[in-house]
Amino acid sequence: MRQFTDRPVSREDIERIVNAGRLSGSAKNAQPWQFVIVTRRETLRGLSECGPWCSHLAGAAFAVVLTADDLHDPPTLTKPFDLGRAAQNMILAAWELGIGSCMATIYEPERVRALLGIPTERAVPWAISFGYPAPEADPRHRPPRAGGRKAFDDVVRWERW
Numbered sequence: 001m002r003q004f005t006d007r008p009v010s011r012e013d014i015e016r017i018v019n020a021g022r023l024s025g026s027a028k029n030a031q032p033w034q035f036v037i038v039t040r041r042e043t044l045r046g047l048s049e050c051g052p053w054c055s056h057l058a059g060a061a062f063a064v065v066l067t068a069d070d071l072h073d074p075p076t077l078t079k080p081f082d083l084g085r086a087a088q089n090m091i092l093a094a095w096e097l098g099i100g101s102c103m104a105t106i107y108e109p110e111r112v113r114a115l116l117g118i119p120t121e122r123a124v125p126w127a128i129s130f131g132y133p134a135p136e137a138d139p140r141h142r143p144p145r146a147g148g149r150k151a152f153d154d155v156v157r158w159e160r161w
Contacts, residue, residue, distance in 0.1 A: 001100035002056035004131030009061040013097050014039075017130065018064060020093035021086035027078035033086055036065040036116050046115045047127060051107035060129035061099075064090060065112060067122040080125070087128055100133040 018035055026032070038044055039062045047065070048058035057063050066083050091101045106112055109124035118124055 001133055002059075002102050002129075003134035003136065004056075004059050004061060004100065004129070005134055007061065007132045009099060009130060009132070013099065014062055014130075016097070017090050017093045017099070021064070021090040024082070024086040024089045026082045026085070030069075030078070030082065032068040032079045032082055034067045034122065035086075036067065036118065038063045038065060038116070043115060044129075047104075047112065050109075050111050050115075050127075051105055054104040054106070054127070056102050057104055057127060057129045059131070061131035063104075063127050063129050065106075065116060065118075065124065065127045067118055067124050070121065070123055079123075083126065087126065090128060090130075094130050098132065099130050101128050101130045103128055 014037060018037060021033070021035060022031075038047060044060055044063055045058045047063060048054050048056070066087060068079050068083055070079075087103065091103075094101050104127045106124050106127060112118065112124045112127075113120060113122070
């Protein structure tokens with residue numbers, strides 16, 4: 001979802017959404033994340049210029065910028081995996097409240113660090129835009145897309161392959 005209405009999201013709902021990320025599972029309970037919540041329109045516009053697929057951040061009611069300890073120290077997949085788990089929890093919590101979202105890959109992390117005052121040692125790989133879906137963008141009100149989600153039986157095997 002990349003188009004949102006101008007309707008603001010309450011601070012209470014923002015905190016519910018981000019808390020779902022904070023409470024996410026984490027390998028060895030490392031919790032490598034820190035989240036930066038952005039609500040100011042000017043800052044959201046600045047974030048929207050930090051990668052070729054970040055433009056949706058400009059129209060969001062708010063964004064969450066995900067940061068982590070160095071993602072490659074130690075060289076395992078647990079930190080990016082943990083950030084993905086936290087992001088998914090936030091996305092699902094938002095959807096339950098009728099709030100849509102979209103992931104953004106940050107291609108210019110140094111710009112984001114400067115914009116938000118994030119320390120240089122923090123990885124800044126992704127941000128999530130959140131807001132109430134614009135009617136034309138709301139997937140609940142449109143037919144499924146051709147080539148959309150695979151059917152359950154196409155991706156699940158019982159007991160054995």
